[in-house]
Amino acid sequence: MELRSTNQSIFRYIDWTTVIIYAILVLAGVVSIYAASYDFDHANIFSFDEFSGKQIRWIGLSFIIGLILLLIDSRMYETYAYPIYTGLLLLLIVTIFIAPDIKGSRSWLVIGPMSLQPAEFAKFATALALAKLFSSYNFTLKGKPSNLFKSILIIIIPICLILAQKETGSALVYLSLFFVLYREGMSGLILFAALCAITFFVIAVKFSETIILGMPSGEFAVFIMIMVIMIGMIAIYAKQPDLAKNIFLWYAGTGIIVLILSLCSIKIPAIAYFIIVISIACIYSLLVSLRSQINKIIITVIFACASIGFLFSVNYVFQEVLQEHQQNRILVALGIKEDLRGAGYNVNQSKIAIGSGGFIGKGFLNGTQTKLKYVPEQHTDFIFCTIGEEHGFIGSAIILFLFLALILRIISIAERQPSAFGRVYAYCVASYLIFHLVINIGMVIGLCPVIGIPLPFFSYGGSSLWGFTILIFILLRIDAGRRGHITF
Amino acid sequence: MRKDYNLEKRKYIIGGFIILITLIYIVRLFDLQVCDSKYKEYADSNAFLRKTQYPSRGLMYDRNGELVVFNQPAYDVMMIPRDIQAFDTLDLCATLNITREQFDKRIYEMKHSSGYSSYTPQKFITHLSAQDYGRLQEKLYRFPGFFIQKRILRQYNHLAAANVLGNIREVSEKDIENDDYYVSGDYCGDLGVERSYEQYLRGIKGEEILIRDAHGRIQGKYEDGIYDIAPISGKNLTLSLDIELQKYAEQLMVNKIGAVVAIEPETGEILAMVSSPTYDPTILVGRQRGNNYSNLINNKYRPLYDRALKAAYPPGSTFKPGQGLILLQEGIVNLSTPYPCHGGFVSGGLKVGCHGHESPITLKPALRTSCNAYFCWGLKNLIDNRQSKYGSHANAFEVWKNHLVSLGFGYKLGVDLPGESRGFIPNAKFYDKIYGEGRWSANTIISIAIGQGEVLATPLQIANLCTSIANRGWFITPHVVKAIQDTIMPSDLLEKRYPTIEPKYFEEVAEGMRMAVTGGTCRLANLDSIEVCGKTGTAQNPHGRDHSAFMGFAPYRNPKIAVCVYVENAGFGATYGVPIGSLIIEKYLTGKISPDRKHIEQRMLESNTIIYSGVKKH
The missing domain is CATH 3.90.1310.10 (Penicillin-binding protein 2a (Domain 2))
Structure with a gap:
């Protein structure tokens, strides 16, 4: 009797919206896998010999896992967060040594008929550990560098271990947890700096062919952006409109003079102009900050100097640090290089498959591109091609919106959590989903470099499905738990 | 339980970020899938192998x-x-x-x-x-x-x-x-x-649509081939060819330059059409075609040139039956009109030679003996007659020319083969241009009366004249295709065409041609079993020895075959034209050559006139 009322209350309190979206996505996923691996010779969605049949088995098991997770007391997760985290770190380490080499990566544990990727399960463990850290008494990131260090450490350890397994894509996923740190008080400047770095890098590399005033147009544009950001930061972030105005006039005035001189055939090297003008603006700002004691101006100056330094190192990093296939992937993703047989083949074929779908698609099982294995990894990383080709723009957009709805729902669940533990854990789930969605779909439609990570719920494979199922169902259990303590 | 509302605002940044990215992706998808059609084409060329099925x-x-x-x-x-x-x-x-x-x-x-x-x-x-x-x-x-x-x-x-x-x-x-x-x-x-x-x-090409995968492997038929x-x-x-007759005629023409055309008069169907020298059709098949083709092009005897319908020859005396028809139709002569011939046509210092026969002479004997003078006088009386109904030389000449055109000369006959030549029949303007308007008369142009001078005709046109005579006044455009599977033949290959000459005159000319065989220039064509009609031709030409020509049909009543033989630089019509023509007629009508004519056949098969084609040597 006691048990029965417990179950009833759990099912009354779990967030059904999330469950329904999860169920739709998982079922749409298995249908897509069936379509993607559909062969002319067989047509049985349930056949265990086929990907779709195997995936149905994985789905069945993940429902059971989900149910079990709902039945565990939510406080258990908080209590055992660190042991779980430690256990999975150990598993990751073990994996490095005992996993067989599959396509250069040592990330798969083969257990009887199953192959599992511990990296997928380390996600929920890391999320629990991070949530546990943030729920400790009086924990705050603001003004506590040691706390920030601890949280980054929790994130970095699995990244390093997974990199050691040569699963770069899976390792990068953990970087998404910086969203959580941001939500919990980490300075937005860090995210802003990361965003700027990515933008500068892309622009500098992408537009390195054309030349403006003796320098690559990409670098030229970056210098202009640095100037604009500097003015903007001083005006908005440091709240010094007068200083911003002066610097603006300085930049604009000198810029016009240089332009006029160049029209009169007096060539001033653009790079020299930028460095000199920005340096003078920085020195001037520093003098102002010394007088008015405003640290934010100093941060702005550091930002500007760091940006210039970053820009100069981009070329070095790109040419010397990155390996050729990595350079290629980036170049292809940026649309600079068109290598339809090499690195660009996957992306080009997936664009063809999606593009040929049209507005309403070719219809279920009618996709010629995916059916004929033009798209590599089409039942795993490139599963979205099948949706794009067979269900067109409508189908693709619906799937995207379902993911968006799920993420926004999880954010709203996060914000309604009474405890930091629940909130941080929920944000971790949302962050993983954001990263997977943005990178996977972005790569399939040719907007991001090809980083091999699966599309949650869709890509074939038990580890990814189970990994996300565990993430979501623990979240559901924690969320249900906030309505009062459900006990056994 | 601590809640920092300042930090909670950051959910909008994170939520806004994912909303923004989603919108960017939606726009990108819209661009890829709806705006840009090139991917659809790529996809088709990727996945479909359109394989032409040749009929x-x-x-x-x-x-x-x-x-x-x-x-x-x-x-x-x-x-x-x-x-x-x-x-x-x-x-x-x-x-x-x-x-x-x-x-x-x-x-x-x-x-x-x-x-x-x-x-x-x-x-x-x-x-x-x-x-x-x-x-x-x-x-x-x-x-x-x-x-x-x-x-x-x-x-x-x-x-x-x-x-x-x-x-x-x-x-x-x-x-x-x-x-x-x-x-x-x-x-x-x-x-x-x-x-x-x-x-x-050629038929109609089909198409098979196969699907293939990224490795080019064929995966099967698209939609099961629907x-x-x-x-x-x-x-x-x-x-319409009789391939055995064709082969026989080609054998007879071996080592000769020229053409043979045999037509079934009743239908206009070409029974045989030889252009000699010819070539083996199989050498233009396959990978060696290119070499062989250029060899044929460079061959000095021009085997690719179909003389039967492309070569315009002076018709010589084979033209005379046509002249006879025109003279009768225009009332210039009747069957008893005599013209003198004392070794030729003599008028105003002009002489066209002839050979020994009775004089004066009327139409049928003139055809029998191939009298030059008779036809010269006839043409002169047609053109120069001062009380003529025509008014002028030029008008009279145009009447002459129009009759010839109606007989199939001067223009393409319309045979169903490419490259037919129209031959040449001058008109009054042509002579006006050469001699000045009104400054020419029958004497100026008299050689056309006997198929020399400016007139030129293809062997096909000569055979067609013979067909008209055999039919006693009509012909059907000669053609080599008798029937097309499941298709109605074009009507212009079935309709009778009537020259502007009454049938009764054809009967007279036919009788003259019969006499030429029984007791004239074509005696070698006089077969025991078949009544053959014929006319020889010996055409002077600027290329050396005379061309030997013959046209004839058989049987005399209800003809089944009309033949023209033209052998370049072979001499008298009676020497090559008549024997070859008569052998073809005999072979076609009886299926064999009678034993007493075997020696003629043997001589024709063995003879070589190509050696006389002096100008053909390069």
């Missing part, structure tokens, strides 16, 4: 149902450059029996030909032998991007009638431009019936 080309039978031209399969090695992946070049070369240099040269030629595209099938090697085909077929999987295209080549049961049958060749860029049907590498008819009946023979189009075979043709 079987129509067969050709002779008038007796004997198969003359049929098809044999040939195999072209095709490649789609874009689909080529690394392969063992030496292995391919060995399989195809070519050297590495030939391979490189072929690739170079292919890449520099105008129709080259890396996305469409390119012809790599043509006409693979059956063994090479078999070897390649087994290894084909090793050479991704290569495939074999089955083609149809022609094969011949009888090594004859090359000029009539024509052949097939690869289409030229111009052909592709002019006709959407063709794509690079297709074949089309060249010369002869292959050319003129191309539309019927979008495939089956090829429709070309129409079979029944030729």
Whole structure:
């Protein structure tokens, strides 16, 4: 009797919206896998010999896992967060040594008929550990560098271990947890700096062919952006409109003079102009900050100097640090290089498959591109091609919106959590989903470099499905738990 | 339980970020899937292999149902450059029996030909032998991007009638431009019936749509083949030729330059059409075609030139029956009008020689003896008659010319073969231009009366004149195709055409031609069993010895065959024209040569007149 009322209350309190979206996505996923691996010779969605049949088995098991997770007391997760985290770190380490080499990566544990990727399960463990850290008494990131260090450490350890397994894509996923740190008080400047770095890098590399005033147009544009950001930061972030105005006039005035001189055939090297003008603006700002004691101006100056330094190192990093296939992937993703047989083949074929779908698609099982294995990894990383080709723009957009709805729902669940533990854990789930969605779909439609990570719920494979199922169902259990303590 | 509302605002940043990215992706998807159509085309070219199914080309039978031209399969090695992946070049070369240099040269030629595209099938090697085909077929999987295209080549049961049958060749860029049907590498008819009946023979191409995967492997038929189009075979043709007669006539013409045309008068169907020297049609089939073709082009006797319908010869005395018809029709002479002939036509210091016979002479004996003077006087009286109904020389000449045109001279007859010549019949303006208006008279142009001078006619036109006489006043446009499978023959090959001369006059001329055989110039054609009618021709020409000509039909009543024989530089019409013509008539009507004429046959088969064609030597 006691048990029965417990179950009833759990099912009354779990967030059904999330469950329904999860169920739709998982079922749409298995249908897509069936379509993607559909062969002319067989047509049985349930056949265990086929990907779709195997995936149905994985789905069945993940429902059971989900149910079990709902039945565990939510406080258990908080209590055992660190042991779980430690256990999975150990598993990751073990994996490095005992996993067989599959396509250069040592990330798969083969257990009887199953192959599992511990990296997928380390996600929920890391999320629990991070949530546990943030729920400790009086924990705050603001003004506590040691706390920030601890949280980054929790994130970095699995990244390093997974990199050691040569699963770069899976390792990068953990970087998404910086969203959580941001939500919990980490300075937005860090995210802003990361965003700027990515933008500068892309622009500098992408537009390195054309030349403006003796320098690559990409670098030229970056210098202009640095100037604009500097003015903007001083005006908005440091709240010094007068200083911003002066610097603006300085930049604009000198810029016009240089332009006029160049029209009169007096060539001033653009790079020299930028460095000199920005340096003078920085020195001037520093003098102002010394007088008015405003640290934010100093941060702005550091930002500007760091940006210039970053820009100069981009070329070095790109040419010397990155390996050729990595350079290629980036170049292809940026649309600079068109290598339809090499690195660009996957992306080009997936664009063809999606593009040929049209507005309403070719219809279920009618996709010629995916059916004929033009798209590599089409039942795993490139599963979205099948949706794009067979269900067109409508189908693709619906799937995207379902993911968006799920993420926004999880954010709203996060914000309604009474405890930091629940909130941080929920944000971790949302962050993983954001990263997977943005990178996977972005790569399939040719907007991001090809980083091999699966599309949650869709890509074939038990580890990814189970990994996300565990993430979501623990979240559901924690969320249900906030309505009062459900006990056994 | 602590809540920092300042930090909670950051959920909008995170939520806004994912909303923004989603919107960017939606826009990108819309652009890819809805705005940009190029991906759809890429997808089709990716996944569909549209394989042309070539129809079987129509067969050709002779008038007796004997198969003359049929098809044999040939195999072209095709490649789609874009689909080529690394392969063992030496292995391919060995399989195809070519050297590495030939391979490189072929690739170079292919890449520099105008129709080259890396996305469409390119012809790599043509006409693979059956063994090479078999070897390649087994290894084909090793050479991704290569495939074999089955083609149809022609094969011949009888090594004859090359000029009539024509052949097939690869289409030229111009052909592709002019006709959407063709794509690079297709074949089309060249010369002869292959050319003129191309539309019927070629059929309609089909298409098979196959799906292939990224490795170029064929996965099967698209939608189980419901979008495939089956090829429709070309129409079979029944030729009017009697292939045995054709072969016999060609044998008789061996070592001679000239032409033979035999027509069934009742239908206008050409029974045999020889242009000599001729060639073996099989040499223009297959990979050696190119070499052989240029050899034929460079051959000094021009075997590709179909003399039967392209060569315009002076008709000589074979023209006289036509003259007789015009003179009778115009009332210049009647059957008893006599003209003098004392060794020739003498008028105003002009003399056209003749040979010994009675004088004066009337029409029928004039045809019998081939009297030059008679026809000169006739033409002179037609043109120069001061009380004439015509008013002027020029008007009278135009009347003469119009009659000849109605008999099929001066313009193309409209035979169903390409390249027919119109011959030449001058009109009054032509002479006005040469001599000045009104400054010429019958004497000026008298040689045309006996088929010399400016008049020129093709052997086909001469045979057609003979047909009109055999029919006593009409002819049907001569043609070599008797029937097209499942198709109604064009009506212009079935309708009778009536010259502007009354049938009764044809009867008289026919009788004159009968007399020429029984007791005149064509006595060698006088067969025991068949009443043959004929007219010799001995045409002077600027190229050396006289051309030997003959036209005749048989039997006298209800004729079944009309023949024209024209042998260049062979001398008197009676020496070559008559024997060859009569042998053809005898062979066609009786199926054999009677023993007492075997020696004539033997002489004709063995004789060589090509040695007299002095000017033909280069």
